[in-house]
Amino acid sequence: MEELKKLLFSGDAENLAREVGRLLGEGTAPDKILNEGLIAGMGVVGGKFKNNEIFIPEVLISADAMQAGMKVLEPRLIEAGVRPIAKVVIGTVKGDLHDIGKNLVSMMLKGSGFQIEDCGIDVPAQKFIETINKSEAQILAMSSLLTTSMPAMKSTIEELEQNGLRGKVKIMVGGAPITEGFAREIGADGYGKDAVEAVDLAKGFLKIGVS
Ligand code: B1M
Secondary structure (H helix, E strand, O other): OHHHHHHHHOOOHHHHHHHHHHHHHOOOOHHHHHHHHHHHHHHHHHHHHHOOOOOHHHHHHHHHHHHHHHHHHHHHHHHHOOOOOOEEEEEEEOOOOOOHHHHHHHHHHHHOOOEEEEOOOOEOHHHHHHHHHHHOOOEEEEEOOOOOOHHHHHHHHHHHHHOOOHHHOEEEEEOOOOOHHHHHHOOOOEEEOOHHHHHHHHHHHHHHOOO
16 A cells, blocks of 8 residues: 555556556455555645645646556446445536646545546536536536636526525535635635645535535
């Protein structure tokens, strides 16, 4: 597990995938590899990012390595019946094409055991609604990088209300122009300043019950 964490931290995707395969081959339980190796490793990455010891490019490289490890691990997790801790629908709101931050949040959430339904960019409210309905997700995560796309977060929340879904999902918002005050004003349940805060927030929702 220590080796996995090291490979994840150094972003060595190829060797990480190989090491996951090797551990599976010698009979290590898939959930042990996930929780004690990959998720624990991403926790270290998140902690260092929070403390400004590493920066966005390093986090992205580690997240890529995590994805490579997950590709090998995922079929075995499914076989073993290991379930994600919750489902998150994520997207950049209507009118906005920025996705680097949204992808980072998505990868960190995945790295923490959440299942992600990524709606992509320029996402209209109806698309969020359809995806929430289809996936039965417990959390909606919306990103906006433009002051001009911020109102789309508010209108999406209003449409969720009109569709009777508001009480069924916790909503978090984030992105460079978003503030705690704005999140409160539009009726979101939380605001994440960065990808690490987004993960903490999502885990916090689980503690208070997300359904
Ligand atoms: Co655009 N752009 N851009 N751009 N762009 C900004 C955002 C801008 C601040 C640049 C500037 O003028 N200084 C400015 C917005 C100004 C404003 O609204 N006040 C701007 C503009 C104006 C535009 C265009 C309108 C330019 C034009 O065409 N005239 C245009 C808009 C297109 C559109 O969306 N409709 C445009 C286009 C683009 C590119 C396509 C060229 C490209 C995007 C490529 C892509 O995303 N695939 C781009 C880029 C790269 C930027 C900058 C330079 C970088 C954004 C970025 O990726 N940051 C940006 C200036 C800047 O920020 N320095 C800028 C890195 C990323 C990791 O950070 O996304 O903030 P960020 O995510 C963080 C947190 O915010 C948070 O976690 C992340 C990790 O810590 N976070 C969340 C994000 N989402 C979250 C969700 C959460 C929680 C946390 O919970 C759900």
